[in-house]
Amino acid sequence: MHEMFLAMSIVEQTRAAAAAEGADRVLEVEIEVGSLAGVMLESLEFCLEAAARSTPVADTDFRLLPVMASGRCSSCRNSFEVDSFFAPCPACGKVDLAITGGRELKIRSLTIED
Amino acid sequence: MCDSCDCGGHGEKVTFRKPGEVHGIPEQRSRTVRVEVDVLAKNEEISARNRAYFESNDILALNLVSSPGSGKTTILERTIRDMRGRTPMAVIEGDQQTLRDAERIGATGVEVVQVNTGAGCHLDGSMVHRAMHRLTLAPDSILFIENVGNLVCPAMFDLGEAAKVVIISVTEGEDKPQKYPQMFAAASLCLINKIDLLPHLDFDVGACREFAGQVNPKLEFIEISATTGEGMEGWYAWLNGRVGR
Numbered sequence A: 001m002h003e004m005f006l007a008m009s010i011v012e013q014t015r016a017a018a019a020a021e022g023a024d025r026v027l028e029v030e031i032e033v034g035s036l037a038g039v040m041l042e043s044l045e046f047c048l049e050a051a052a053r054s055t056p057v058a059d060t061d062f063r064l065l066p067v068m069a070s071g072r073c074s075s076c077r078n079s080f081e082v083d084s085f086f087a088p089c090p091a092c093g094k095v096d097l098a099i100t101g102g103r104e105l106k107i108r109s110l111t112i113e114d
Numbered sequence B: 001m002c003d004s005c006d007c008g009g010h011g012e013k014v015t016f017r018k019p020g021e022v023h024g025i026p027e028q029r030s031r032t033v034r035v036e037v038d039v040l041a042k043n044e045e046i047s048a049r050n051r052a053y054f055e056s057n058d059i060l061a062l063n064l065v066s067s068p069g070s071g072k073t074t075i076l077e078r079t080i081r082d083m084r085g086r087t088p089m090a091v092i093e094g095d096q097q098t099l100r101d102a103e104r105i106g107a108t109g110v111e112v113v114q115v116n117t118g119a120g121c122h123l124d125g126s127m128v129h130r131a132m133h134r135l136t137l138a139p140d141s142i143l144f145i146e147n148v149g150n151l152v153c154p155a156m157f158d159l160g161e162a163a164k165v166v167i168i169s170v171t172e173g174e175d176k177p178q179k180y181p182q183m184f185a186a187a188s189l190c191l192i193n194k195i196d197l198l199p200h201l202d203f204d205v206g207a208c209r210e211f212a213g214q215v216n217p218k219l220e221f222i223e224i225s226a227t228t229g230e231g232m233e234g235w236y237a238w239l240n241g242r243v244g245r
């Protein structure tokens, strides 16, 4: 599904960022994946391997860092970690949630050799 | 770990030290740079350009999303036949294969471009951008973008639309909003289609609205039948309230 598209974007953006840094080799890439980003970690891992194959980043270690989503109860303003879009507030019990984090999919850092 | 022993692998650095020196000086070969690149940034950039174009030309662009077969094309066929003459309209059709939906829309007399995504399970900003160039988009018009039938991936890809319209038909489970929360969270309007079939099914409209409301309290609902036309005025009123503004 769309994980292949995302993997290809990550490979392309990694190469662009490495070129901008004048790097010879990319050892490691850290990628933050929010738990509500709509991305399956196993699937993305699999696709990254396929997308990187026979490119200059074929040996790069693409590390996926899961980021737990968080939300704020619109009713009592309590902030808490969530694992879905409709978790009840642990403080007041209402289901009235605004997601405040955990939808990101971003490349956080590159470890490179010059 | 490296492949041949338990040395701890990449983390371990070779060090060089003279007698008397307390700390080893790690060999500086690699460095880590923070980049903070949003993986979808490229799509967002193109979509932002689409959006700016739509807004400056008073084109109401709507991204229609649903599971396969919920009735997107049927809704568009009826909408176009009922609103033609009053509102200029154009359509971008997204499907993995075939020109079928574009042919159905073309038969109503409006301009349509079919995008075949092949293996792709969603439209993206660049596909819409390229399709736009093949259409004559009049000011104060509506551009309907029928996305690939799929409730997962299209939720992640902004096309530059003013709003996402999610369609669920009563032949599906009323718990769809819980199973596909991303999509229901991203939509502005939910069309509940095929209500002509309600007498034959035990689809609970109230429960469906409640599930969807938990994911997105701001979501609006209109119940329609694209085949009998029931409820369609509500949808037309929703469109008329937004077009040309």
Ligand SMILES: Nc1nc2c(ncn2[C@@H]2O[C@H](COP(=O)(O)OP(=O)(O)OP(=O)(O)O)[C@@H](O)[C@H]2O)c(=O)[nH]1
Binding pocket: B066, B067, B068, B069, B070, B071, B072, B073, B074, B075, B095, B101, B148, B149, B193, B194, B195, B196, B197, B224, B225, B226, B227, B228
């Ligand atoms: N009974 C009934 N059938 C409908 C209604 N709307 C659509 N259908 C039928 O549902 C089937 C699928 O409709 P389409 O309009 O092709 O659905 P779609 O969402 O465009 O499908 P894809 O493009 O393949 O994802 C067709 O057989 C339609 O005739 C409705 O309101 N009531």
Ligand SMILES: [Mg+2]
Binding pocket: B072, B073, B074, B101, B146
């Ligand atoms: Mg269709």
Ligand SMILES: [Zn+2]
Binding pocket: A073, A074, A075, A076, A077, A078, A089, A090, A091, A092, A093, A094
């Ligand atoms: Zn609360």
